[in-house]
Amino acid sequence: MRTPLFFRRKAEKSGTNESQQPREEFEADILPHLDSLYATAFRLTRKAEDAEDLVQDAILRAYRYYDRFEAGTNLRAWLLRILVNLFLNRHRRHALERRVMEGVDSDTIGGGLMSRAAMRSLCNPAEEHYRGLIRAEIQKALDALPEEFRTVLVLADIEELSYREIANILACPLGTVMSRLHRARQAIKGHLVEQAHHWGIIAEEEAAETAAPVALETYRRRRERRRSGS
């Protein structure tokens, strides 16, 4: 196994034209991160075609500025930084959503805590049937988040970057990363509880008491619904 690999590598190298070498080096460096880049791009753009475009643009840009990459630092974080910034620059127009989410109105009610029983049934659903449903709802809830919250959640919970790395990528303070991350997770929990109530996994009273409506608006909407129902 080992020897053929060695000879193959050597053969490739010897056949290399001098001018192609930086490109090949770059390719070898970044290709291991392609899945990571695509997964992030897909979660951010929500569309396969947009995600592919974004990945391609990000990689081309990275290639152009590769001499600025500081060797020995986290290459994946550097690539993600380029990708995320490309994405955010294209989507800044949704500033309104952001304001709603970050504004005073968005204070969570009841601390945004989900009851333990609700949490248990959602995170470890007894019936296999619900697993797929919950998965789909989590994806839906993520897609519904404003860009910058989605970005933070994807970078933290899927790509597992540190707060510091995320703050560097988004060029924002650490505290902003933490609060956005918290709100994003609460929003997903809130959405799940609401769904769980619809499915009848958790009791209505419990849902009403413990759900974590992210915004006052959600709370009002729910109250209206309850009134019209009774």
Place this chain on the structure above:
Amino acid sequence: MNCAFLKKHLDPFIDGELDAATQVDFEVHLAQCGSCHEETELERSFRRQLKESLREVQTPAALRERVLESLARSAPSPRRVPTPKALRFSPLPRFGRSRASATRFSPAPAWSVALASVFLVSGSWTWWENEGRVQSALARPWLDDVARIHSRASSPALGKQAMAQGGTTLATSSLPVQPLRFQDGNVRLVGAQMENLQQGKAATFYYDVGGRRLTMVVFRQPPSSTMQQEKKAKSSQEDVAESSPPAYREGDYTYAFTSDMDREALLRLAGSARVEAAVDAGKSAGFKQVSLSR
């Protein structure tokens, strides 16, 4: 430490973003408080659920070709100033830091894999030594223990135990060091436990790599190991090199790997490892309660 404090800072705690001493204080509180323990576990299971639900993104097969084509068409990148070896692989991997500043090792470039092959073919593992990333100055008894733990774990009992736990992390939160993360998506943590070895305590992590097993043992450097002994061990490296497990050393800690895989694959895998939230030993007062060895 009280429950309200823990709840307030639950997020950074679970994310491994607290400083080592505080992280340990939290762990100690969790071991004593059932309510907080339950809450933490629920939050963790929510994170797992979240991750699992969002991970399933399949990279289109054509994307790779597309990217390579567009690169070939694009203008050449400004030639990079060759980085000195010492910079490319920092001599002392900055291990054992909290996730906030965890260092991720960049994957070895193609040329170094080729280089590694040369050394591997010639039956030596000095490649790592040359790159300054790994030290082999391990005391013999520890090396034997690492191999023994690995072979013992192949008993069906561990497999069953791991299965029973749904193949998920087994109470790693109660360990003073956290499992490593690997770039390879196939690496799955299936078990973890503390070991009482003759020389002291060690944390053991069992990983599954596409059906093959990888065992990582983390222990404190034997206290007797002084600079002199390290030198001695280095000079006698030749005779232990062939059988010794690859290992990182950082501060007081040694991270040693054994595996069913062939050595080249193991070296590559170990090279891509990343510390998630290890405890900065010794410096934290709270650490003593869960220290690896006395």
